[in-house]
Amino acid sequence: MAFLKVSSLQMSKRCLLQCGAFWKPGSKLSFHTSPKMPPCDFTPEKCESQPYDHILKIRKQNFSPLVSTYFQKPLLLHQGYMQWLFDHEGRRYLDLFSGIVTISVGHCHPKVTTAAQKQLGRLWHTSPAFLHPAVHEYVEKLTALLPEPLKVIFFMNSGSEANDMAMLMARSYSQNVDIISLRGAYHGSSPYTFGLTNVGAFKPRIPSGSSCQATMCPDVFRGPWGGSQCRDSPVQTIRKCDCTSGCCKANSQYVEEFKNTLHTVVAREIAGFFAEPIQGVNGVVQYPKGFLKEAFQLVRERGGVCIADEVQTGFGRLGTHFWGFQSHGILPDIVTMAKGMGNGFPMSAVVTTPEIANSFIKKVNHFSTFAGNPMVGVIGSAVLDAIKEDGLQENSQETGSYMLLKLANLRDEFEIVGDVRGKGLMIGIEMVQDQESRQPLPHKEMNLIHEDCKDMGIILGRGGLFSQTFRIAPPMCITKQEVDFAVEVLHSALSRHMEKRSKGKL
Incomplete structure (x- = not known):
């Protein structure tokens, strides 16, 4: 109207x-x-x-x-x-x-529903100690959608669990403890991920998530800096700027704030940096173009690994790319995913490089009873098929x-x-x-x-x-x-x- x-x-x-x-x-x-x-x-x-x-x-x-x-x-x-x-x-x-x-392809999508019903009549659960073709076929499909060297998958049951695992991986691989996330970030509500989550309503009043530090969120609408050309979006803010082509003053200011965090509140060497490609719980906050690329470089210079939380942004939701990190022109060391992955079925995953995976298993004997069961393979594959076949x-x-x-x-x-x-x-x-x-x-x-x-x-x-x-x-x-x-x-x-x-x- x-x-x-x-x-x-x-x-x-x-x-x-x-x-x-x-x-x-x-x-x-x-x-x-x-x-x-x-x-x-x-x-x-x-x-x-x-x-x-x-x-x-x-x-x-x-x-x-x-x-x-x-x-x-x-x-x-x-x-x-x-x-x-x-x-x-x-x-x-x-x-x-x-x-x-969480519902990526549609409530009760016929293809996903049919696949799930068929598998329910065959075998619900085995445990990761046994092989099942559906899970292995799904891993092959999923890893084909991820760039090298992100090819090793650890299955979990929720986004919080996946981010818990990613924190352990970052610390075990880097042999450092400090992890940085953005203010306004939501990475879960488990004892570990409470430290990464920086939305006041979700912060507990008891000790949790130690050695996690928050840095300024580069919010070009509500933050101190922003303009009319910052976002990778058809719609920009109503704020004005005088930036020339290829230059974003707001981004430069937010990168400086990120450097200040590195210089003041964390150790000389850090374990890693968590970021959602677009913040979900904080109200779909987008960063200036180029921010994550510069932040990733600064983190790696300090010995840390870079983690992309794709729990809400993955599986084609952003349109131009299958994964949100791809729209920033970056390559994470670890990717976490859940929600749309199973179209409502409780499943998640951590995907990383062989180098980080091998380092992790030498120090942590991790096991999840329900992760990677036959239903995960069947439903996950059906979701990927529906995304592709339905365009x-x-x-x-x-x-x-x-x-x-x-x-x-x-x-x-x-x-x-x-x-x-x-x-x-x-x-x-x-x-x-x-x-x-x-x-x-x-x-x-x-x-x-x-x-x-x-x-x-x-x-x-x-x-x-x-x-x-x-x-x-x-x-x-x-x-x-x-x-x-x-x-x-x-x-x-x-x-x-x-x-x-x-x-x-x-």
């Missing part, structure tokens, strides 16, 4: 929003008409669960109180099909968050770029949309009180917009240090028609919100 701009009235954008003056030429729809949901050729089964109130009671009494839920009335989900989810009453939602960036990496690039540009129009129209960023189908919309201050939109207002979008049929994620960013990472099978619907829903929710704000109803 594109509303007519009133530049002829020479009203500022802020004044326009405060007045609540929105108008779509030729439209007979009321201001509050919800966008029409695209069709879906799937009919869910009838849900036959315990009553909703009883489910809530179990949740309150028996679940960890740390596991929070979205929305005032949490969704009780029943079934999923590709990019769609259905609740216990049969209502349909466009899933724009994929179970925290999902290409769709991530085309449809993701389309969505980014559509969302950028919302930023141009609404003063509370501070930043739109991302690559492929990993997108963040950072909400602010106003674009000039860039102060986070209050939690209460974020919740209202979030709820309104849900009521109109889209499920958004949340992220950022202040939960001020809507995270969009749908199954990679999403279509442009569904993107149009999602953008219309966001436009409607933002319009309603600005009307309430102008009338003092928030």
Whole structure:
């Protein structure tokens, strides 16, 4: 829904929003008409669960109180099909968050489901002490997608476990202890990875993750430096800069801050550096082009290894490349992966070089009972096949770029949309009180917009240090028609919100 701009009235954008003056030429729809949901050729089964109130009671009494839920009335989900989810009453939602960036090829993708069902009838589990053809065939497929010399795989069950293993590898190979990660990074919630994770809400109040140091996140929107040419993205920040071609002053400043960390808070020699190619939990934060390449070089000069955390960015989600690190023109020493790897099935992996792998096994006798079972091989292979056969990496690039540009129009129209960023189908919309201050939109207002979008049929994620960013990472099978619907829903929710704000109803 594109509303007519009133530049002829020479009203500022802020004044326009405060007045609540929105108008779509030729439209007979009321201001509050919800966008029409695209069709879906799937009919869910009838849900036959315990009553909703009883489910809530179990949740309150028996679940960890740390596991929070979205929305005032949490969704009780029943079934999923590709990019769609259905609740216990049969209502349909466009899933724009994929179970925290985990459903890569689609909920219950027919190819993956068929492969899993077939294997379930044959053999579920053996243990890594035995051979099974499916696991070995999968390793061959997966390593073919990774550059030399990243060819040795250690299977795990979650992203946290994979990053735990990568920390051990880095320390055993380098014979150093200090590991650096970026502020705003999320690398897991295990006793080791708590030290790498630098989002306050996830930091424990007990000793954990020793010898981990955080350095400044090169956030070109919220950080001290940034401009209009920094990102590898179709959409840049609204900040201005006077950088010449091939020169990024913001990047130079952030690299200097990284050097300061190396000179002050870690030992002369370090174990390694962890980085997500794009930060996920922190709200899809992108670094200046060239930052990771320079940071990797500085780390290696100190004897450390470089680890790319591909738990959220891997498997074609960024569109231009299969792995996020490739978009930075870098070659890590260790790569960790999970989430989209199994399309929701609990599996992860650490991939490294033969040199690092051999050094590690001489010092650590590591074993994981469930890692690399037959189901891992079958499901992992089916996911890779679906990505290739359905053209999902290409769709991530085309449809993701389309969505980014559509969302950028919302930023141009609404003063509370501070930043739109991302690559492929990993997108963040950072909400602010106003674009000039860039102060986070209050939690209460974020919740209202979030709820309104849900009521109109889209499920958004949340992220950022202040939960001020809507995270969009749908199954990679999403279509442009569904993107149009999602953008219309966001436009409607933002319009309603600005009307309430102008009338003092928030």
